[in-house]
Amino acid sequence: MGQAYTPGLKVTNRVTHRCRRILPIKGEVLAKVGDQVEAEQVVARTFMPGDIEPLNLSNLLSMPPGDIIECMLKKEGDRIELDEPLAQTKGIFGLFKNTYKSKYAGVIETISGVTGQVIIRGEPIPVEVKAYLQGTVIEVVPDEGVVIEADVTFVQGIFGIGGETHGTIKMAAVSHEQELTADMITADMKGCIVVGGGRVWHEAITKAINVGAAAVVAGGIDDQDLKEILGYDLGVAITGTEKIGLTIVITEGFGDIAMAERSFNLLRHRQGDFAAVNGATQIRAGVMRPEIVIPLSEEEKAHEAESEHYSGLLEIGRPVRIIRDPYFGLIGEVAALPHEPTPLDSGSKARVLEVKLKSGESVVIPRANVEMIEA
Amino acid sequence: MKKIDPDKVNVILATDCGSTTTKAILIQKVDGAYRQTHRGEAPSTVEEPFADVTIGVQNSVTEVQELADWRLLDDDGRIIQPATETEGCDLYISTSSAGGGLQMMVAGVIAEMTAASAKRAALGAGAIVMDVIASNDKRRPHEQIQRIRELRPDMILISGGTDGGDTKHVVAIAELIAPAKPQPRFGGAYRMPVIYAGNHDAAPTIENAFDESVDLSIVANLRPVLERENLNPARDAIHDVFLEHVMAHAPGYNRLMEWTDAPIMPTPGAVGNILQTIAEDQGIHAVGVDIGGATTDVFSVFDGTFNRTVSANLGMSYSISNVCAEATLPNILRWVHFDMDERELRNRVKNKMIRPTTIPQSREALIFEQAVAREALRLAYQQHKEFATTLKGVQQQRSVGDTFSQETGGQTIVNNMKLNLLVASGGVLSHAPRMNQTAMLLIDAFQPEGFTTLAKDSIFMMPHLGVTAQVHPKAAMEVFDRDCLIYLGTCVAAKGHGKEGKPCFSYRIEGDTLNESGEIMYGEIKLLPLGLGETAMVTVEPTKMYDMGAGLGKRVKREVKGGTVGLVLDGRGRELRLPEDRATCQRTIKRWIEALDLYPETGSAGA
Numbered sequence: 001m002g003q004a005y006t007p008g009l010k011v012t013n014r015v016t017h018r019c020r021r022i023l024p025i026k027g028e029v030l031a032k033v034g035d036q037v038e039a040e041q042v043v044a045r046t047f048m049p050g051d052i053e054p055l056n057l058s059n060l061l062s063m064p065p066g067d068i069i070e071c072m073l074k075k076e077g078d079r080i081e082l083d084e085p086l087a088q089t090k091g092i093f094g095l096f097k098n099t100y101k102s103k104y105a106g107v108i109e110t111i112s113g114v115t116g117q118v119i120i121r122g123e124p125i126p127v128e129v130k131a132y133l134q135g136t137v138i139e140v141v142p143d144e145g146v147v148i149e150a151d152v153t154f155v156q157g158i159f160g161i162g163g164e165t166h167g168t169i170k171m172a173a174v175s176h177e178q179e180l181t182a183d184m185i186t187a188d189m190k191g192c193i194v195v196g197g198g199r200v201w202h203e204a205i206t207k208a209i210n211v212g213a214a215a216v217v218a219g220g221i222d223d224q225d226l227k228e229i230l231g232y233d234l235g236v237a238i239t240g241t242e243k244i245g246l247t248i249v250i251t252e253g254f255g256d257i258a259m260a261e262r263s264f265n266l267l268r269h270r271q272g273d274f275a276a277v278n279g280a281t282q283i284r285a286g287v288m289r290p291e292i293v294i295p296l297s298e299e300e301k302a303h304e305a306e307s308e309h310y311s312g313l314l315e316i317g318r319p320v321r322i323i324r325d326p327y328f329g330l331i332g333e334v335a336a337l338p339h340e341p342t343p344l345d346s347g348s349k350a351r352v353l354e355v356k357l358k359s360g361e362s363v364v365i366p367r368a369n370v371e372m373i374e375a
Numbered sequence: 376m377k378k379i380d381p382d383k384v385n386v387i388l389a390t391d392c393g394s395t396t397t398k399a400i401l402i403q404k405v406d407g408a409y410r411q412t413h414r415g416e417a418p419s420t421v422e423e424p425f426a427d428v429t430i431g432v433q434n435s436v437t438e439v440q441e442l443a444d445w446r447l448l449d450d451d452g453r454i455i456q457p458a459t460e461t462e463g464c465d466l467y468i469s470t471s472s473a474g475g476g477l478q479m480m481v482a483g484v485i486a487e488m489t490a491a492s493a494k495r496a497a498l499g500a501g502a503i504v505m506d507v508i509a510s511n512d513k514r515r516p517h518e519q520i521q522r523i524r525e526l527r528p529d530m531i532l533i534s535g536g537t538d539g540g541d542t543k544h545v546v547a548i549a550e551l552i553a554p555a556k557p558q559p560r561f562g563g564a565y566r567m568p569v570i571y572a573g574n575h576d577a578a579p580t581i582e583n584a585f586d587e588s589v590d591l592s593i594v595a596n597l598r599p600v601l602e603r604e605n606l607n608p609a610r611d612a613i614h615d616v617f618l619e620h621v622m623a624h625a626p627g628y629n630r631l632m633e634w635t636d637a638p639i640m641p642t643p644g645a646v647g648n649i650l651q652t653i654a655e656d657q658g659i660h661a662v663g664v665d666i667g668g669a670t671t672d673v674f675s676v677f678d679g680t681f682n683r684t685v686s687a688n689l690g691m692s693y694s695i696s697n698v699c700a701e702a703t704l705p706n707i708l709r710w711v712h713f714d715m716d717e718r719e720l721r722n723r724v725k726n727k728m729i730r731p732t733t734i735p736q737s738r739e740a741l742i743f744e745q746a747v748a749r750e751a752l753r754l755a756y757q758q759h760k761e762f763a764t765t766l767k768g769v770q771q772q773r774s775v776g777d778t779f780s781q782e783t784g785g786q787t788i789v790n791n792m793k794l795n796l797l798v799a800s801g802g803v804l805s806h807a808p809r810m811n812q813t814a815m816l817l818i819d820a821f822q823p824e825g826f827t828t829l830a831k832d833s834i835f836m837m838p839h840l841g842v843t844a845q846v847h848p849k850a851a852m853e854v855f856d857r858d859c860l861i862y863l864g865t866c867v868a869a870k871g872h873g874k875e876g877k878p879c880f881s882y883r884i885e886g887d888t889l890n891e892s893g894e895i896m897y898g899e900i901k902l903l904p905l906g907l908g909e910t911a912m913v914t915v916e917p918t919k920m921y922d923m924g925a926g927l928g929k930r931v932k933r934e935v936k937g938g939t940v941g942l943v944l945d946g947r948g949r950e951l952r953l954p955e956d957r958a959t960c961q962r963t964i965k966r967w968i969e970a971l972d973l974y975p976e977t978g979s980a981g982a
Binding site: 024025049051052053054065109110112114115117119121158159222223224226233234235236237253254255281283323324325326328344345346347348349350365366368369371 | 516517520521542543544546547550551553554555556558580584669688693694696697699700701718719721722723724725726727728729730731732733734735736737738740741806808809974975
């Protein structure tokens with residue numbers, strides 16, 4: 001069971017990345033195979049059926065539901081405009097007629113003689129899917145969308161807030177350990193992906209929102225800060241739809257924790273480049289982590305060698321990060337892999353490994369509590 | 376379903392395909408009795424890159440065949456049937472909760488009546504209820520429509536009206552759902568299955584309300600008269616739709632359905648099935664709980680009435696942060712007998728949420744995690760009690776007077792004093808390092824009163840046995856009795872409150888291995904040794920402030936079962952009250968921890 005570990009997050013200087021851009025319902029695809037697309041370019045669009053508004057005419061005109069059909073001035077499928085008469089009562093000897101004028105514009109979908117309810121469907125709602133990734137269309141899914149491919153630098157975070165955005169990478173911190181505070185956020189960061197080192201503070205995020213930054217990337221965040229930013233305590237890690245003014249990507253976790261040196265160096269190396277960022281996180285079956293995707297230029301493609309990829313096997317000498325207290329966040333090397341389950345201080349027995357920390361100290365950790373990282 | 380001769384069944388293979396793990400068990404006839412002999416597990420393969428559930432099934436079965444030294448798969452990877460002297464099985468069955476299980480939206484006319492009945496039918500069938508739409512749910516029609524459009528359920532159940540009664544309201548509900556055109560989870564060409572189980576007079580109008588974009592099935596009204604529920608036709612229809620539509624769209628399930636000898640059941644539906652069978656067979660009142668990473672399921676059978684609730688966001692990993700938000704950190708920390716840094720704890724909880732597979736390494740981390748579990752279980756049970764009320768009881772006959780009382784809200788049918796058996800399953804309960812911890816978690820969270828047997832599902836076998844019970848009840852019952860449950864012991868607890876240190880009840884125990892008498896003070900809890908398979912006759916005499924099953928101050932004599940933990944005499948009172956002062960609370964909890972020897976020092980690996 002060499003694989004009894006949590007696979008680490010993907011952090012690589014060059015990888016061929018593909019992303020599917022699919023409409024929620026069928027529609028029109030605007031790009032074709034081989035097209036070079038920009039992040040903001042619309043690649044597919046459709047119209048969702050409009051919102052529906054139910055009107056209980058029986059109540060509104062004070063008459064039995066069965067009589068509604070006779071009183072209708074419009075029939076199913078007709079268009080109705082705002083304030084246009086929709087139904088009229090017969091009145092008494094043709095007098096005292098009561099008219100109902102529509103409060104909604106749209107098309108009459110149904111008229112019910114059972115409930116006296118009329119349903120008006122509003123204007124179709126346009127839905128557009130943008131490319132998000134700057135790259136080449138390599139596949140068209142008929143009536144649904146496209147698959148885009150590009151060679152990119154790819155940094156996956158552990159947790160994020162907010163949806164898709166893009167901008168230029170701008171380093172705010174000088175080291176992977178430096179905390180991101182409000183004084184480090186400047187007006188020239190407008191529209192940028194601001195990169196910090198260690199923990200990002202609430203005030204820094206607020207200032208980043210104020211200067212119009214597109215996203216903030218940092219190693220850690222305090223739970224209390226997150227609560228204040230969101231205005232509520234996050235219960236389950238399903239995010240991406242928040243509208244706080246920017247996107248946040250946390251690469252390591254909660255608390256005072258430095259960004260992995262490798263991630264920080266990769267982002268620093270890409271300073272000034274255009275990147276697509278998505279904070280959407282879903283930690284359930286079908287896990288989804290936030291990401292920073294930086295397309296490579298032709299020149300960079302020629303120079304950048306693809307990262308060495310490990311087979312995913314836990315072995316002696318392999319760099320790992322501890323992802324649970326009491327050693328949360330510490331990095332070291334696998335020093336031993338005892339085969340037999342070992343009793344823990346909690347009283348449980350579990351498969352463990354020995355990790356030699358950077359400080360030189362050796363600690364014994366359950367295998368479930370480490371993740372592999374790339375050197 | 377294949378016709379099965381129960382007498383000719385010697386080997387049964389059962390699998391449970393979960394979101395992360397596929398578990399297989401082998402049941403064999405040993406000396407004339409059915410026993411669970413081997414088990415195996417493998418990662419589930421529903422998602423990419425495999426996208427075929429049968430691969431995980433084959434892997435888990437391969438593990439079983441290696442352990443059992445009994446060939447179960449042929450060279451093509453198919454299950455060998457029937458069994459011979461050396462290989463194969465006579466019966467293969469399976470449950471599934473992969474891909475998030477069965478997700479439903481239900482609708483009814485009145486939230487507390489037909490809509491609640493519809494919710495009960497859906498939950499009982501093993502579904503997760505995403506939302507309940509009702510005429511009086513305080514949302515305006517356009518808000519209801521917006522909600523229906525946002526949801527992506529696997530199917531919809533509509534109820535409303537009694538047979539022969541007014542049709543207008545249930546038709547109005549259908550008229551809201553039809554144009555909203557809810558999008559199914561599987562998208563594309565999938566036609567949304569809609570089950571109508573309301574007033575039969577409205578059925579033709581309902582049929583007209585929906586167009587060809589939905590697959591409508593009409594079944595008997597689940598509330599034919601106000602005083603009675605008839606949930607089975609709707610539950611059966613849900614199971615049929617689950618198989619025909621939902622499972623058929625899940626990768627590899629078509630093949631799996633060909634292999635099985637009985638329809639695949641949703642996992643929680645199967646668990647409910649076995650608990651119901653046991654309660655009926657033994658004439659007891661039972662509660663079962665399954666606490667997972669994301670959700671907690673509670674099942675109960677009181678007076679033959681089965682109820683199930685799913686607390687969707689109460690769990691120990693994915694949802695741990697939500698437990699802390701709902702229960703609040705001070706409520707969790709009242710179960711911890713030492714000081715902890717709250718800010719650090721909040722960050723730890725969030726880190727567990729984003730890295731859900733980690734395990735507590737230190738004793739301190741374990742104590743905190745079990746404190747969270749107590750609150751998650753307490754909240755889930757509270758939700759269950761609020762849902763399982765007399766108003767919604769299956770097949771309950773009521774007088775006209777009772778009918779009127781429905782509008783004011785009913786009483787819960789969950790009665791801790793009547794409760795005979797409390798069964799635990801789920802990681803934090805079944806994998807607790809010490810069984811004493813499991814027992815104490817159950818007692819603290821559920822607060823059983825009087826005499827209650829505590830047990831845990833040894834290897835989460837209840838889903839397998841639930842589906843087995845449908846085709847071979849004898850085998851299911853025998854395995855349940857002998858191999859499924861691990862008895863922890865019995866909790867004997869007094870209901871009521873008195874003064875700290877004053878007498879609560881006196882006891883006399885007569886048994887082969889345990890003979891003791893004494894007195895329990897209010898606030899005290901005591902553990903006595905009574906091992907697995909042992910029984911004893913216990914007589915308790917509460918003081919006049921307390922009830923132990925026969926009324927205030929009345930003596931009770933019962934036979935109790937021993938177990939891996941023993942006999943727990945609990946004089947802490949019910950409802951359990953913890954001191955509000957933090958220091959006093961810590962001292963109290965420490966005393967209880969020591970009484971049950973919950974967290975002995977180990978001096979092992981880790982901090």
